[in-house]
Amino acid sequence: MFTGIIETLGRVEKLEKEGENLHLTLSSEITSELKIDQSVAHNGVCLTVVAIEGNNYTVTAIEETLLKTNLRDLKEGQHVNLERAMVLGARLDGHIVQGHVDQTASCISIEEKDGSWIFSFAYDSSLNNVTIEKGSITVDGVSLTVVDSKKDGFSVAIIPYTYEHTRFYSYKLGTTVNLEFDVIGKYVARLMENRS
Incomplete structure (x- = not known):
């Protein structure tokens, strides 16, 4: 669950296809605070952190996600909006956002x-x-x-x-x-x- 209040921008460092999946490696100022299996919204798309190395982290988008979102158009060097999942008990400054693009x-x-x-x-x-x-x-x-x-x-x-x-x-x-x-x-x- 997210609020739609963007924390920071992430920079696309690497895009790697594996079958129908796309692995996105990004750098951001919040990378050091991330954990494997954590949900992060990328341009509003909820993706799971699968690897962290230094200032970079990696998430994977499946074919359905790529077909329904603008993640398919990303290029290395571009920025994406980032938001970590909301903390229970924190203020809901935006509105209830699921991270599921329609x-x-x-x-x-x-x-x-x-x-x-x-x-x-x-x-x-x-x-x-x-x-x-x-x-x-x-x-x-x-x-x-x-x-x-x-x-x-x-x-x-x-x-x-x-x-x-x-x-x-x-x-x-x-x-x-x-x-x-x-x-x-x-x-x-x-x-x-x-x-x-």
């Missing part, structure tokens, strides 16, 4: 607004995921509030701190991002679907 979206607009930014994203609405105005959404693992909700898209407002300390600084038109829709909203949508 689908990807594409950045369709970036607008600078007096020191902040409005990012707009479009996604495939045929998968029946929904956003609501002022509801929560996770973009590449970042817990955000929906500003403008549409059937197949939404916008979010990004403050300078978030822009500088997450992957948002690198987004361009067409950038693919991972989305995890609000878990409570997903259960409500499923219940309503089952009633009709």
Whole structure:
């Protein structure tokens, strides 16, 4: 379980295919605090630490994860958003995030607004995921509030701190991002679907 509050950025040091799996080796300022078998969210994708060596650690993404997320597009030298699992009894500063990406979206607009930014994203609405105005959404693992909700898209407002300390600084038109829709909203949508 995560909160969507990014701790730091990790740098992709090595990508290694093994069959359908992809081993990702990253360096980060939190590596020394990690343990084997620990869950860490990478751009919002929950992956298990399988090896640690010096300042680097390795996680493995299976084929299904690669098909459903933007991890398949990573290149050596790129940054990813990192968050360790939440600690029971700590403050929940973001919202409840499972680390299970529902689908990807594409950045369709970036607008600078007096020191902040409005990012707009479009996604495939045929998968029946929904956003609501002022509801929560996770973009590449970042817990955000929906500003403008549409059937197949939404916008979010990004403050300078978030822009500088997450992957948002690198987004361009067409950038693919991972989305995890609000878990409570997903259960409500499923219940309503089952009633009709």
